[in-house]
Amino acid sequence: MSVIAPGSRVRMHYSLQLDSGFVADSSGNEPLDFVLGDGTLEPVLERHLLGLETGVQREFAIAPGTVFPFPEKGAVQEMERAAFPEGMPLEAGMIYEFNTPAGDAVPGRIVGIGEGTVTVDFNHPLAGRAFSFIVEILEVDDGGSIDTHGGGD
Template sequence: MFPAAQGDVVKLHYTGRLTSGEVFDASPADRPLQFVIGKKEVIPGFEQAVVGMVRGEKKTVTVAADQAYGQILPEKIEAVERSRIPKEVVLNIGGKLEVTQHDGSRFYFEVLAVTESTVTLDANHPLAGKDLIFDIEMLDVTKNPKCESLFPD
């Protein structure tokens, strides 16, 4: 057994919780998470937490908001004119609003407030500003020869 390092393919199970204890995500029992360390496929703090783990190891880590989804950015919160949103769209506080751009990309907003003339929307990630707790169980670590040249010693 060797510890997980840059360029390795890791396979693991995890459960993600908020500091309140509420579970926000978990790997399905039949489908562990698999990713290459260093390719930025997961949040930075989670990736750092698995570096050095070996097959069969379990641990619990707290990932600060800055190493997860970042802090809440006020510039991502904006009040828009209600008339810019189609009347048939139901707007509930706490609800999600999907907006499709001309290029086909999609953005999701949380509805923070609704008045007759404005709708306040938040484009921050729902987990922004939150410290996250992860229970991690390393199932496998595999050296990835394709990635060794990407991460020189």
């Protein structure tokens, strides 16, 4: 049975889960297919996969600041309410997607609402937080390719 090594093609399910049980990110119903080392995953997370084989399920504790940086005060910005669609209900904790001048989508979490202003935190939602990296390895191929079209039920 193949084990995950640099350059292996891997198909897996994953989730990033906070201690509260909140799932910040996951592969959902569609497995993640990638080559270890291709930049799909952060290197810190990839290192946890080394040596795992098909069928393995693991949970790894990820310390604050090891994958996502600690929060930066400069990433919290006060914006005019007019920057948001008219009539859009705004609530603290809501995630809103902003577009950069280059057209990239950037999520921001609303952390405060004032008279005519909205305070938005553009730090990564997991910045400075501990979380669990939970994986289920579905397939490992150390040389060929993973069949993404067959598969059965």
